[in-house]
Amino acid sequence: MLGxxxxxKLGPKVNIGGSVNNGSGPAxxxxxAPVVDRQQANPPTQTTHLLQRQGVACASRKDxxxxxxxxxxxxxxxxxxxxxxxxxxxxxxxxxDHIPEIEETHLRYLLKDEERCLRLSLEHNGLYSDFSRQxxxxxxxxxxxxLAKEAGLKEKIEQMFQGEQINETExxxxxxxxxxxxxxxxxxxxxxxVVKDVWTVLDxxxxxxxxxxxxxxxxxxxxxxxxxxxxxxxxxxLGPLFVHTSLRTEPIAAMKAQGRQLRFLANVDPVDVARxxxxxxxxxxxxxxxxxxxxxxxxxxNARTVRKWITAELGxxxxxxxMVAVSTNVKLVSQFGxxxxxxxEFWDWVGGRYSVCSAxxxxxxxxxYGFDQMEQFLEGARDIDxxxxxxxxxxxxxxxxxxxxxxxxxxxxxxxxxxxPYCQALSKLAPHIQQVSMESNGKGVGMDGKPxxxxxxxxxxxxxxxxxxxxxxxxxxxxxxxxxDFIGTIKSQQSVYLKGEIVSNHDExxxxxxxxxxxxxxxxxxxxxxxxxxxxxxxxxxxxxxxxPSTSILLPELNAYSTGQILALYEAMVAVKGFVWGIxxxxxxxxxxxxxxxxxxxxxxxxxRTQSRLIETSDGFNFSTTRLLxxxxxxxxxxxxxxxxxxxxxxxxxSENCIPxxxxxxx
Ligand code: F6P
Numbered sequence: 306m307l308g309x310x311x312x313x314k315l316g317p318k319v320n321i322g323g324s325v326n327n328g329s330g331p332a333x334x335x336x337x338a339p340v341v342d343r344q345q346a347n348p349p350t351q352t353t354h355l356l357q358r359q360g361v362a363c364a365s366r367k368d369x370x371x372x373x374x375x376x377x378x379x380x381x382x383x384x385x386x387x388x389x390x391x392x393x394x395x396x397x398x399x400x401x402d403h404i405p406e407i408e409e410t411h412l413r414y415l416l417k418d419e420e421r422c423l424r425l426s427l428e429h430n431g432l433y434s435d436f437s438r439q440x441x442x443x444x445x446x447x448x449x450x451x452l453a454k455e456a457g458l459k460e461k462i463e464q465m466f467q468g469e470q471i472n473e474t475e476x477x478x479x480x481x482x483x484x485x486x487x488x489x490x491x492x493x494x495x496x497x498x499v500v501k502d503v504w505t506v507l508d509x510x511x512x513x514x515x516x517x518x519x520x521x522x523x524x525x526x527x528x529x530x531x532x533x534x535x536x537x538x539x540x541x542x543l544g545p546l547f548v549h550t551s552l553r554t555e556p557i558a559a560m561k562a563q564g565r566q567l568r569f570l571a572n573v574d575p576v577d578v579a580r581x582x583x584x585x586x587x588x589x590x591x592x593x594x595x596x597x598x599x600x601x602x603x604x605x606x607n608a609r610t611v612r613k614w615i616t617a618e619l620g621x622x623x624x625x626x627x628m629v630a631v632s633t634n635v636k637l638v639s640q641f642g643x644x645x646x647x648x649x650e651f652w653d654w655v656g657g658r659y660s661v662c663s664a665x666x667x668x669x670x671x672x673x674y675g676f677d678q679m680e681q682f683l684e685g686a687r688d689i690d691x692x693x694x695x696x697x698x699x700x701x702x703x704x705x706x707x708x709x710x711x712x713x714x715x716x717x718x719x720x721x722x723x724x725x726p727y728c729q730a731l732s733k734l735a736p737h738i739q740q741v742s743m744e745s746n747g748k749g750v751g752m753d754g755k756p757x758x759x760x761x762x763x764x765x766x767x768x769x770x771x772x773x774x775x776x777x778x779x780x781x782x783x784x785x786x787x788x789x790d791f792i793g794t795i796k797s798q799q800s801v802y803l804k805g806e807i808v809s810n811h812d813e814x815x816x817x818x819x820x821x822x823x824x825x826x827x828x829x830x831x832x833x834x835x836x837x838x839x840x841x842x843x844x845x846x847x848x849x850x851x852x853x854p855s856t857s858i859l860l861p862e863l864n865a866y867s868t869g870q871i872l873a874l875y876e877a878m879v880a881v882k883g884f885v886w887g888i889x890x891x892x893x894x895x896x897x898x899x900x901x902x903x904x905x906x907x908x909x910x911x912x913x914r915t916q917s918r919l920i921e922t923s924d925g926f927n928f929s930t931t932r933l934l935x936x937x938x939x940x941x942x943x944x945x946x947x948x949x950x951x952x953x954x955x956x957x958x959x960s961e962n963c964i965p966x967x968x969x970x971x972x
Contacts, residue, residue, distance in 0.1 A: 481659035537595030544661025685869025707881025724767030735767030
């Protein structure tokens, strides 16, 4: 088995309690993995893939020889690496050997096997998942479970739930599951029961959101708060936006939110400021600044902007009544001028993209929908956490989803996945999962820092059906093969049924959910087209090759609880893949370089402007960037301030009273 042995065994139904964090820090290198012949473990197709991915394919061009040098170093370290990669194990090789068997099958025929279909359908607490349209057989699943065993998947899941420091590059535990743990659970990290801390903050959120919602908490001018602007980006935005979008049309949640608005401000684009503040009144608005680090440049500039928007109208003292914060960095929050009493803490052991169940999501969403609704969301997530931790692999939905997904990526070499909810309220699921999945598993090296020998990570995208059908489905049906996740509900959040129509509007939507998965799987061949008298010249154009994989997920309905289930399901699926691949799914070093370069642009742009000059060679940018920057600066010269002053897009924020700024003074 690859990977560390757990420091303690969990009993069969242990929740997340009884953790042992021995504080030993990063694991020692893995030893004793089975050795297989390298040639055998890396058949030519895989090697070619790897080299292409690493850019070696470019090396034939002389002017790119540096690239080739860099890459050859990477490849030679792989040569020396030997045998710690999961790709070097017999279990991996067995799956490689199994590919030709699957290549001989077609989903059109696989779907006729009812036993297979039953074996490939799983249910847990209302959540039904059908994998029968995946290019797998029961044997594939067995081999994938063997691979999971080889990778130490069960042990790694337990280590995560026990609070071990599995995020080795940041020396952190990965305990988002603790943010939705039952109040009575116990999870000791560094001698502290973190579940107690979680509930101290949750109780504070409940008390605060109740006060705001029942009008006890008044703004600086004595008016009750009815609108909330949540400022944050990445994980401090996408998760809360996904949940908000999921709940805003759900009847009970909508009733609880009556008369209230929740807006988000993520992008540092001033247009987003204008949109987020449009028609809001400072006197009745609460601003929640959400940032794990409280250093994210975009969020902090937006926070300063909105703070100005408030203080310009209500004075400095209004900050304590209109601005609160969610962060792990309580010190910086207080330096920003926010009262510690108005600060809602979370912890380093919650990754940003996994933080929606912490105060990051719970505070703005409880202000909008009430804490009781949001508690149901936590319960739904907890339900899947427990299933993920305790169910045997053959019955475990996130494990099966993760392994089948990994099969598609690393063995069938499908680079992308489409997330296709037939449910408008899930329209922000794909953007959220893009971050959860791509920031977590978009890695090029394993835990040991060595280049991966296989494809990991995946391009995630998606749109609600049926909108996607009229957009990119052409490619999915006849172009590239993109495995799809179809998600539907039995009951709609809203009913529309017209007298005289043969089905309700939701039925109509769901007919597409059923039809699209089958169209992709079974396709349409020349024989069938001829039988329909399709002219010969059109047959190639109208042929659907089929055999395009998908998973169908059917829920009873979409509410706070099932939203929590979906969230935890996708989070767990991402962890499964990362654990098997042997990568660190919980760091994100790949986002750093761009931030550093943006910071250099910021300071050089400022010095060029203040010295009334253009960017010069000595500023250290390459030729192309120097030209681009200078074009930008020249184009903006007419927007320079005569005197520094605060400028707001007031025509959008307050369209009635706004005097549009003179062209010459806008910046
Ligand atoms: O830049 C990426 C990232 O670090 C994400 O991982 C994170 O969710 C986002 O920025 C926002 O970070 P913060 O919550 O610290 O402002």
